[in-house]
Amino acid sequence: MLDIKFIRENPKVVEEGSRKKGVEIDIELLLSLDKQKREFLQKIEEFRAQKNKANEDIKKANKEEKESIIKKMRDIGKESEKFEEKLKEIEKELNKELRKIPNLPLEEVPLGQSEKDNKVLRREGQIREFDFPVKDYLELAEKMDLIDIKRAAKVSGTRFGIIKKEAAYLHFALISLALEITQKYGFVPLLPPVMIRPEMMEGMGYVERGGDEIYHLEKDNLYLIGTSEQIIGPMHSGEIFNEKELPRRYVGYSSCFRREAGSHGKDTKGILRVHQFEKVEMFSFTTPEKSKEEHELLLSIEEELMQALEIPYQVVDICTADLGDPAAKKYDIEAWMPGQNQYRETHSTSNCTDFQSRRLNIRYKGKEGVRFTHMLNGTALAIGRIIISIMENHQQADGSIVIPSALRKYLPFKEIK
RNA sequence: GGAGGAGUGCGCCGAAUGGCAAGGCAGCGGAUUGCUAAUCCGUAGCGGGUUAAACCGCUUGUGGGUUCGAGUCCCACCUCCUCCGCCA
Helix, strand or coil: CCCHHHHHHCHHHHHHHHHHCCCCCCHHHHHHHHHHHHHHHHHHHHHHHHHHHHHHHHHHCCHHHHHHHHHHHHHHHHHHHHHHHHHHHHHHHHHHHHHHCCCCCCCCCCCCCCHHHCEEEEEECCCCCCCCCCCCHHHHHHHHCCEEHHHHHHHHCCCCCEECHHHHHHHHHHHHHHHHHHHCCCCEEECCCCEECHHHHHHCCCCCCCHHHCCEEHHHCEEECCCCHHHHCHHHCCCEEEHHHCCEEEEEEEEEECCCCCCCCCCCCCCCCCCEEEEEEEEEEECHHHHHHHHHHHHHHHHHHHHHCCCCEEEEECCHHHCCCCCCEEEEEEEEECCCCEEEEEEEEEECCCHHHHHHCCEEEECCEEEECEEEEEEEEEHHHHHHHHHHHCECCCCCEECCHHHHCCCCCCEEC
8 A cells, every 4th residue: 555645645656666566556536535534534624623622611510500501512413424425435535545555666667567577687697508308397307206196196186296205205305405505694484374364464465466366265254374474474464663773574384275276278288387385485574674675685695595595496577567556576486497498487586665554554763753664575495496496407318317515414314305 | 173261562481350452571763871782762553534743544364243331241253271082
């Protein structure tokens, strides 16, 4: 959600920013609702002031005076009730319009129409030259019985996988590595719940667009989270930090659930795109002055992890059209997948500025008074996709896989064969 | 799942026969003294309004209702606690 005062003073900026994201908004309607709201509010506050005065008088008054005041107030009450009903309607509509407006992209975000306009910033890591025919992760997994997709389909349906044997060990080793690296920067580890109330999910701004992506447990009116940031953000809703406690950094590990409703026929094979995957996620609460710096830190930690795993990757600056509602700026990291001969997304980090904190009412107290925090998130490791990257990048001619040295201390083996 | 109790200004404690939400702690800002700190003063948030102020309004877990008037009475929901049941 944007600040109504900001919208009032900069309607053109808001309109332009929304257009860059490909979101059409009716700013005229919004501003007229806002004006109406304030007019009604002033009338109602006059009535309320009268009521408060009468209240004082009534205490001092004698019996006769009391009766006359009460009679008068009864009429005023009826009159103000009409205004209050109207105000409620206006506020409801205003809120609806306000929530349609996405977060505005930062100035430096590349302008674009679709994901094709995302900008590759740099490529890191040496892409190996293989002197043998490369296999994709599914071939490798099948030979060593590391991923069972058929039986996963039998018990749960399409887009699920059962991770087995060394791959399962690898899973836990990756979590350990992510915790080891993030703790250097003071990230507090968390195991969040995977179910969440609708109003908290809405606070993060994921429901307006893309609500179809979310699993809903109707009987209990709870959603399944698509990422642990959906818990970590609302965790502090309604709270006020002290500026000294910022940045507040968390790293959460959880299963993530996605319906993949819009991606029928896309990546249907294997475990690249599944309904349930496990992810280690970083999250920061910080001040407006420090959020850009924090965003670069999150990106640098993601790169540190990729370098530790010896996986070649590229950093992508996401264009305006591909940002999503809450983000003002976003970087993706795409890992090189030799089996597919292309880069595939493994990480994403967003600076959501005060868009979510305004909805969730998360603030901090500092020299400037009480202000909304900035909120940022970034993938540490999406385990499934990282396992794929490791398998494909570190495969050998005989079909075995060499474990990157950073992971070996967490594993009882140095290679998978 | 059943029975009972509770929720009061970012936090902690806590008062208020249906009639202006006391007070204390912590934190923060300031003053003063000077040495492992003490003392004193100020300080809730949000909205409207204003160049700025003044000023006005709202907020007792949430949403409704009764009433001229609700922290207080009624209804629903949320959360926490106690007991019973079930349970990894």
